[in-house]
Amino acid sequence: MSLSPLERLNFSEPRQLSAAEVRHLQRWQTNTCERITEAWGGLLFAPVGLVAGVIEPAHYRGALKSLPDPGIGVVLEVGDELIPTLLAVPSRLALGLLNQMLGPAEGEWPRERSLSPLEETLFATLVHEVSESISDGWPGIERLRVQLLESCRPRRCRRLPAESELVRCRWEITSGCGAESVDWLLPRASLEQLLETEEFTPVAADHQTDLEAIVLSLPVELSAQLGQTRLTMAELADIAAGDVLLLDQSVDRPLPLSVDGSVHWKGSACRVGPRQALQITAIVDVNGRTRQ
Incomplete structure (x- = not known):
């Protein structure tokens, strides 16, 4: 009996999130980004693109070291237990968004600098919409407390919490100045406890129905193969109108009907009015077996 090779373990890396945790977090982040995009749409002269990116575990020191510097950090407490979290925004992104609040702005990113008192007030308006979106985007039964x-x-x-494991959620933002990202750090232990105790709403059935309807309405091209033959280059050059080419397909054999080169059905040629048609006589499964 042969033994499978041992998997190399790296104990310096944090353990991966469970599938359920990733699923709930992805839903939360997607909801949040959609709401932020909608809320900022009423504040900015030009829309920005905002989508949920990577969700991954991270060590405390490494996560903080990777944050933008200079940058603007916003501490948000979430949940009834007031879990401290950190939203890290690159300075140039903050300045770019503020420029969009004052008028259309495209081209290069603004030069990084500290915010003026007026800019801090305007930026607080954007951050307020972020906190509201985080609360509304929570996939639980009730809105999540965020302050x-x-x-x-x-x-x-x-x-x-110092030296603890964190969860990093990244938002990807595109604007007239280019692309940037925002990191949101959450304490892993507190977040896992929140996810374990929360009752989540089921995914809306109408969303699944809409997706199924779109998929079912997609056009698919089918092709029926009449047969093949082989000619020499000389014979090919001599083909003229009226010539009859003998194919390898017998007249009593069903014709294969394919999708993207894969045979799914077989049928017999027939006629419907002035058009050629194919009457299905057998279905071909994934193993190539046919059934009537």
């Missing part, structure tokens, strides 16, 4: 705590430099934040 803004403070702003800070992302790498100097001390609100997250």
Whole structure:
């Protein structure tokens, strides 16, 4: 008996999130990004694209070290237990969004600098919509409690539990200035407890129905093969109108009907009015077996 090779384990890496955790977090992040996009649409002169990106576990030190610097950190407390989380926004992205609040802005990113008092007030308006979207986007039965705590430099934040495992959720943003990303760090242990105790709403059936309807309405091209033959180059050059080519297909054998080169049915040639047709006589399964 042969033994399978041992999988190399890296104990320095945090363990992966469970499938259920990833599913709930993806739904939460997708809902949140959709709501932020809608809310910011009423504040910005030009729309921005915002989609949920990677969701992954991370160590405390490595996660903070990867945050933008300079950048703007926003501490948000979520849930009834007021779990501290950190939203890290690159400075140039914040300035680019603020420019979009004042008028159409495209081209290069603004030069990175500190926000003025007026800009801080305007940025707080954008962040407020983010906190509302996080609350509304929570896939639980009730809205999730979310409150803004403070702003800070992302790498100097001390609100997250030190030396703990975190979960990093990344949002990808595209604007007239280019693409950027925002990182949202959440304490893993507290987040897992929140996910375990929360009752989630089922995925709306109408969304699945709509998706099925779209898939079922997609056009698919079918092709029937009449047969094949082989000629020399000289014979091919001599073909003229009125010539009859002898194919390898017998007249009493059903013709194969294919989708993307894969045979799914067999049938007999027939006629419907002025058009040629194919009457299905057998179905071909994935193993090539036919059934009437």
